[in-house]
Amino acid sequence: MMNAAEINTTVMERFSRLAANHRLAHAYMLVGPRDSGKTQTALSLAQLVNCECPKAQPCGQCAVCLKIASGNHPDVYVIDSDDPESVKIENIRYLLGRTQLRAYEAKTKVFIIRNIEQMISQVANTLLKTLEEPTTNTLIILTTSVPEAVLDTIQSRCHIVKFLPSAVNRIIQFLKEGGIAEQDAHFLAVYSEGCLGRACQLAKQDIILKRNRILDDMLFNRRQDDFLKELSGDPLQAAVVLGLLLSFFRDVLLLKSGAPSSALVHQGCLKEQKTFALREMADLSLIIRQIVQTKKLLDEHLNARMSFFLLREYLWAN
Ligand SMILES: [Zn+2]
Numbered sequence: 001m002m003n004a005a006e007i008n009t010t011v012m013e014r015f016s017r018l019a020a021n022h023r024l025a026h027a028y029m030l031v032g033p034r035d036s037g038k039t040q041t042a043l044s045l046a047q048l049v050n051c052e053c054p055k056a057q058p059c060g061q062c063a064v065c066l067k068i069a070s071g072n073h074p075d076v077y078v079i080d081s082d083d084p085e086s087v088k089i090e091n092i093r094y095l096l097g098r099t100q101l102r103a104y105e106a107k108t109k110v111f112i113i114r115n116i117e118q119m120i121s122q123v124a125n126t127l128l129k130t131l132e133e134p135t136t137n138t139l140i141i142l143t144t145s146v147p148e149a150v151l152d153t154i155q156s157r158c159h160i161v162k163f164l165p166s167a168v169n170r171i172i173q174f175l176k177e178g179g180i181a182e183q184d185a186h187f188l189a190v191y192s193e194g195c196l197g198r199a200c201q202l203a204k205q206d207i208i209l210k211r212n213r214i215l216d217d218m219l220f221n222r223r224q225d226d227f228l229k230e231l232s233g234d235p236l237q238a239a240v241v242l243g244l245l246l247s248f249f250r251d252v253l254l255l256k257s258g259a260p261s262s263a264l265v266h267q268g269c270l271k272e273q274k275t276f277a278l279r280e281m282a283d284l285s286l287i288i289r290q291i292v293q294t295k296k297l298l299d300e301h302l303n304a305r306m307s308f309f310l311l312r313e314y315l316w317a318n
Pocket residue numbers: 047050051052053058059060061062063064065066
């Protein structure tokens with residue numbers, strides 16, 4: 001039932017730090033695309049809080065870990081809101097009622113409710129009550145791939161944990177094992193859209209160093225006429241620069257709309273992005289339109305020099 005390959009190790013490392021500091025919350029909502037390992041990670045967390053040989057990660061070998069992995073632990077409940085049998089109102093009421101009772105044998109009772117957005121409104125109130133009046137030694141983990149469909153009242157009572165698609169997450173792990181720092185690995189994995197080959201190629205091309213230089217040249221160095229002229233004559237290099245700028249400003253828009261920094265592609269440039277996020281929305285959309293326009297000229301093999309200089313005007317307009 002449990003598949004270790006699908007556990008999100010980045011999220012588990014975070015849970016493990018929280019557990020070590022006794023700072024785990026009583027309710028989490030795991031949000032991410034289908035098949036991004038949410039349920040497997042929830043089960044791994046259930047093991048972590050109950051493992052007989054407490055370490056940074058669950059041992060996977062003790063009787064408790066094995067029972068949870070095989071779905072036979074009496075205090076670890078998995079409710080699948082997709083499954084009409086398990087989602088019967090009386091079943092859920094009964095299970096949530098169990099949060100009030102003593103555990104059979106676990107240190108912490110764990111309730112995992114999958115695809116919470118499917119939960120029928122009749123049980124939502126019971127769940128809300130459970131979330132509002134947490135009992136000690138109970139952990140509730142909800143999962144969803146459509147957070148927009150989950151009641152605000154439920155969301156606001158849980159700590160939200162976001163999952164990246166599993167391909168992206170596997171690449172981050174792979175790059176980290178190769179000695180690449182977390183922030184950089186995250187950037188490479190997301191920027192390559194979850195394609196391992198492309199991520200490695202970008203790493204080999206020193207894309208991060210390049211990105212930092214490009215941002216310095218385009219955004220902060222006022223004497224870069226030569227750089228712009230060079231770019232206009234080098235379509236390949238220009239495409240890299242425009243692609244990076246576009247994703248940089250997409251991040252800026254996200255920040256401006258209140259997204260957490262964990263949602264950003266360029267997590268290593270937060271300071272620079274915050275500076276730009278102070279600008280008016282109209283300014284930012286002008287910049288983005290000009291990046292797209294310049295890219296279009298290059299794609300059509302037209303002279304983009306004027307367009308690059310106009311882009312610089314917009315970047316520096318204040
Ligand atoms: Zn164990």
